[in-house]
Amino acid sequence: MTYLSLTGSDTRMDSRNSVLVNPLPQRCERCHFPDIDFVPQPYRLIDARTKNPNDLAPAELGNFLVRQRAKDVLEIVIPGQCAFYPTVLRKTGEQSSWFLAVPNGWIDTGQAKADIERCSACGEPKSAHWGSQYDYSQTLAPVSGDAEIFKAAHWSSSVREWSKDWTEQDWIYRHLLISPRLYHLLKQLKLKGLVEATCGSETKPTSADQQWIAKKRALLIEQGRRTEPPxxxxxxxxxxxxxxxxxxxxxxxxxxxxxxxxxxxxxxxxxxxxxxxxxxxxxxxxxxxxxxxxxxxxxxxxxxxxxxxxxxxxxxxxxxxxxxxxxxxxxxxxxxxxxxxxxxxxxxxxxxxxxxxxxxxxxxxxxxxxxxxxxx
Ligand SMILES: [Zn+2]
Structure with missing residues (x-):
């Protein structure tokens, strides 16, 4: 199975210059590595950036943001594959129209090379630069579940020492991956805001993908969901x-x-x-x-x-x-x-x-x- 890496606007709603709006707790007392699976509640977004007209948007750490219509679609076509959390505006605390979507499935995209020093307490690499310090996975094998959308099981970053409090230097990245068929279904439904990260042309759906997409669109109609945008x-x-x-x-x-x-x-x-x-x-x-x-x-x-x-x-x-x-x-x-x-x-x-x-x-x-x- 092929999976596509997703990207989108760099103007993130949940970070500014790589500084997270929602700080993470520390996972390891020795190296100060953060708990990158933790979802802070309430999840706050930068007010002005929530005006983005799309239905999908990238978020930090392998998660993404969805508006109600996209959430409804995902709950019908891939039930249980993402956990959704309401979000609030950072300044006013009002509920925003976005939900944080956290993929439950993880996928193996690779990990820091074996010769990179690991923390003796938590085992995390001291650094994991995506370019020079990484061994890529050739297979993109799902680590958990048989899902259509995944976050990377591993992280990458050029940080060498984690500070106690998250700073601008402490950026950390996890990939978000999607099956070509779910990608093209979202595209057909005009749910915009996440695109395939590619230098060449977009991955085309196979005929088996097309059949899956048609079946899911029929399911949406059965459930009374409009398949066109408002x-x-x-x-x-x-x-x-x-x-x-x-x-x-x-x-x-x-x-x-x-x-x-x-x-x-x-x-x-x-x-x-x-x-x-x-x-x-x-x-x-x-x-x-x-x-x-x-x-x-x-x-x-x-x-x-x-x-x-x-x-x-x-x-x-x-x-x-x-x-x-x-x-x-x-x-x-x-x-x-x-x-x-x-x-x-x-x-x-x-x-x-x-x-x-x-x-x-x-x-x-x-x-x-x-x-x-x-x-x-
Ligand atoms: Zn550690």
Whole structure:
């Protein structure tokens, strides 16, 4: 199995110039080596840096930071593989929107060379410079567990003597590693902020990885999780224009409201008898009144530019279904947005006919589940 090393912004929320915001207790009285597995509580972050718009961010010592959406996804796709801790703003003590994620899995990335002197009390090397004093592991074998995300079992640093109190010279580093399939799943879900550390091109997912990713995305939809980022992150200027104007929010058709109220945000699998074509209806509060409205898409297709779309269902592969309010506003027709072409195609005359198409022959949740189970 291959694992990728993750990196991200050097503007860490939990350290400034390598000085940890949350000091660690000492683990060894003789060499003053810190307890690098300890998670100080409450875990404090530098206030201004928490404004980072991403959902993921690097943290010190092989941990990372996640916003709620990323936490929700990780708890569903890799349950139990990370422990999450709430964080607070350093100055005010208020709860921040980030959680510290601590991988439970450890991986062997190598360790300080055998000829580096060890502390007689705790056995830690006196120094472990990543460049010159390290023996790298060739195998990247998991030390514990069979996980998708790991912290390095060993640390590196150029420090030769640990001070009693953490100082600027005392930087210490642990790698954070991830499987290519989890990496690409997060990428597809547009959970940004951690990238593969590489000098060349990004590691590509294999076809087995793709299958795993598709299965996890189906699982997210089953659990009622949206697989697209919340709409306000995109094209914010247009969002501002539309969100402030109630008159720009046409009322969804009664047939849709009644159906969703009765059945919830239902998912449909194997739609149009197409393998992997999964559609999830959105709740009325999640309707997207911004990104598919007339004039927003700037398509090369003239008819698309005339459509006044409100998204009410999304698919696993990035396309979505919209009501088109440019015509009949009480029973709007349904169009499908094809994201790769950036245009709309007609899908159904109205919501009722759209439902019939989604519910088509041989496509129920049960048959999809049994199909997934068969391929396991
Ligand atoms: Zn020691």
């Amino acid at each position: 709409s306000e992150s995109k094209r914010s200027s247009l969002a501002t224009i539309y969100s402030g104007q109630a008159s720009n929010r046409p009322a969804p058709p009664r047939s849709y409201l009644e159906f969703v109220t009765a059945h919830g945000p239902k998912s449909y699998f194997h739609v149009d008898e197409q393998e992997g074509f999964t559609v999830q209806l959105l709740e009325p509060s999640d309707l997207d009144y911004v990104h598919y409205r007339r004039g927003v898409l700037r398509s090369e297709d003239e008819e698309t530019n005339e459509i006044d779309g409100v998204m009410f269902a999304e698919t696993l592969h990035g396309d979505c279904l919209c009501f088109d309010f440019s015509g009949d506003v009480t029973e709007p027709s349904v169009v499908i947005y094809l994201h790769e072409m950036n245009y709309f195609e007609p899908y159904a005359a109205n919501f009722t006919e759209c439902l019939q198409r989604l519910e088509g022959v041989g496509s129920s949740e049960t048959s999809e589940r049994s199909r997934i189970n068969k391929t396991l």
